[in-house]
Amino acid sequence: MKYICLLFFLVSSTFEINAQEILSPNKKIKVIVTSKKGSPDHSFGEVYFKVLYKSNLEYTELLPNSPMGIIRDDQKFTYNLKLTAESQVKMINQKYEMITGKRKLCTNAGSEKVFKYVNSNDKPIDIVFQVYNDGVVFRYEFPDRSESAVTIIDEHTTYVFASGTNRWMQEYTESYEDFFPFSDNGKSNNKKQEWGFPALFKLNNNPVWMLISEANISENNCAAKLNNSKNLNEYKVSYASPRDNFKQTGVKTTLPWNSQWHTLIIGGLSNVVESTLITDVSNPNELKETKWIKPGAVSWNYWAHNHGSKDYKIVADYVDLAAKMKWPYTLIDWEWDAMSNGGNIVDAAKYAKSKGIKPLMWYNSGTSWLDPTPVDRLLTKEKRSEEFKWLNKIGVYGIKVDFFAGDQQDMMKYFIDILKDAAKYRLMVNFHGATVPRGWARTYPNLMTTEAVYGAEWYNNKPVLTAKAAEHNSTIPFTRNIIGSMDYTPVTFSNTQYSHITSYAHELALSVVFESGFQHFADTPEAYNSLPAEPKEFLKNVPVSWDNTKLVDGYPGVFVIMARKKGKLWYLGGINGKEESQILKINFDFLEKGDFNLKIIKDGKNGTSFTVETKKIKRGDVLSVECLPRGGFSAVIEK
Known part of the structure; x- marks a missing residue:
């Protein structure tokens, strides 16, 4: 009998140790972070987290133990981690205002705890958790300083669900333009089993929902996606694939570095729909003055004509429509550089002004695989500066930028550079043919909308x-x-x-x-x-x-x-x-x-x-x- 007890002790001791809990302010959401020891001396192993939700006075497990970790080209931080320290729980309590979105006045209130690890080569990594009344976010941080670049190539992060979980997910495409069909088995129509954010899950018979996405991507991140090719109920975070003229996988950066926030919005369906967690955890507004940013309705001529804005008279008709309907804007779409039949783009802007309507203009981001004009006017800071000065001169108030090339790091930097430079010239921005929103509307509130939808x-x-x-x-x-x-x-x-x-x-x-x-x-x-x-x-x-x-x-x-x-x-x-x-x-x-x-x-x-x-x-x-x-x-x- 004593041998059986000893065996049980040895088996159990290789699993959940260093278990730590983090609770949301209202105590409804609980995160438990544990380690599974794998090294011979049981000092190093794999980090897991699980998420529980309290309903009817009891906690229900939403995510069972789900693996964590990240991989650099020079180091792995996966099965070889040892906890060295952990912070006290710090309460977050911020208020901020949004110009667009679901709610003007927003609150960022949660509990934060930092777990410090080293890998078997004594290289440090921190995992930061924040737990909110409507969800959980976490990210990886490399606190070391280094002048030489490293490449973050992959994640070990995996979201584990019970078999039969209901899910509404979009098969991954770089444009994020597809349906979100219902499934209870996680099977895709393609062999890759790749899924885009956001991904909605209903936890079997429980009235609890979870929406997984990510937030606060910077120039030092690429966008991620999910892959369940190894197990239909286990969704691993993976990075954007390289493209033909951008071979890099993952992120090339110096240290220190942090990942984007991995976000899990949790609660009843109304809690999830009404949540502002994506902007809550994104960087605060970086623009000093925002009174010039005005959301509004727009007349748009492309849809009905299935063509661009070559015809001045059609553009004028949609200016008149906006004026009649009291909409403040009209969008002048592609081919405006070839406008004729009564006027050119400058004439169209003047006509809009005469009617009290503010014109917006379309741009191709500069991709090589589609050529609607104008094509290459925004690719460099110098070109953007020249173009934006001209837009100010002719009386244009915003731009629609289309046909981005993917979710790689250079595209994330391109998005952010456009937002920063457009703000200098008081131009509002609409991203089309683009990645899904990841919190930039808080940091750069001149971002008015994004397509990324069917x-x-x-x-x-x-x-x-x-x-x-x-x-x-x-x-x-x-x-x-x-x-x-x-x-x-x-x-x-x-x-x-x-x-x-x-x-x-x-x-x-x-x-x-x-x-x-x-x-x-x-x-x-x-x-x-x-x-x-x-x-x-x-x-x-x-x-x-x-x-x-x-x-x-x-x-x-x-x-x-x-x-x-x-x-x-x-x-x-x-x-x-x-x-x-x-x-x-x-x-x-x-x-x-x-x-x-x-x-x-x-x-x-x-x-x-x-x-x-x-x-x-x-x-x-x-x-x-x-x-x-x-x-x-x-x-x-x-x-």
Whole structure:
């Protein structure tokens, strides 16, 4: 018997030792960091972390022991780590303001603990954990100083889930333009088994959700992705692959160095949707003056014409549309350098100014694989300076930069350089054909929006969005749009290359359901001018930046009801993601006390008509709204 006990002791002693707990301020989320000893003297081994969530007075394990570690070209920090010290728990409590996003006033409040390790070559690494009421973040730090460069080539970090976990994930593409299909087995349609951020998980039968992404990427980082090729329930963090003219894998840097924050947003579905964790853990605003940064609605001529801005008269029509709809901006898209038929780009900017509209202009980032013009005007600091001075001179207020080449370190630096240089010339920025948001909107608030979504533009490219749009539209509020502004280019009623069959009320609701600092309304002047009075007035006044956001109800791919507040008004958007009629119930518990007037614009008798109703409501009321297949509703609430 004593031999059995001794064997049990030896086996167990090779696993969880040095177990340390970190709790969120409200004690609902618990992180446990442990070591698994693997060396002969049991002094070195592998570091793991697990995440637990308290519901119904008990902790439920969300992530079982999940491996940690990182690899440099000169050193490994994986199976050979020894804990040397750990900090006391430090409380984080900061408040900050956002110009774009879900909420104007944000709070960064959590618990931080630093674990100090050395590897078997006595080289140091720190792992920093911060635990919040709505999630967990961690990063790796190399505290040594070195003038010679090292390359961080890979991570050992792996997120482990129970078999059968529900997940909504996008197969990795450098443009991040694809669907987020539901799966309970983690199988991909391709052999690589690679997935992009963000990735949404529902923990089996528990009412707890987790959205995994990353934040606060600097010039000394590349973007990461997930890979579950070895085990369908284990998602390893991997770095951007090299591309043809950029052979580097990972990050080349001097020391000290830190990784991006690995982020896990955790809680009920409303906690996850309403979370600002991505910007909470990103660097504070670096711009000294920001009054010139103004979110707003934009008229956009590309979608309906499936072409650029060569035709001055079409550009002028969209200027007129913006003026009529009270939208502050118009976007002049590609081929503006070849504009004719009545004027050139300078004439177009002058015409916009005469109508009180601020023009934005498109640029190719300079990639070699696509050639819409103008191509190479932003690739160097000198070129950007010359171009941005000219934009100031002709009266342009922002740029849309398209066709970035991937997630490698040089692209991360390029994104940040554009934001910094644009800010010097008071230019707002929209990134298209780009990586997903990773917190830059806090650090550089002139970043208004980012594409990185399978948006309405795809009605020009393939017929697949026609049948899937409603389900997709009711999935991305729970995935892509959580991590930052999303340039979907919504609210289209007419058809472009391929038809769409979402109802008109569904389309109108997207102006509230989707958040974007520049909200590009993509349809034709004729489509907007022919709207009934109430939907037209709604589009004239709907904000694009918000004081607060609440998820009223919803489920990925099925339906969503979003409430957003601006000043004294609440705006509601609800969409049905199903192919059959559905009754959506609005619970008004998010309102303050008092009596309110509600004006709701919902599906009419068919998908191209509206019904408008007004009602008296108060906090605690529940209103049932019948939606057509792929239907929806919008509403304004005033006290």
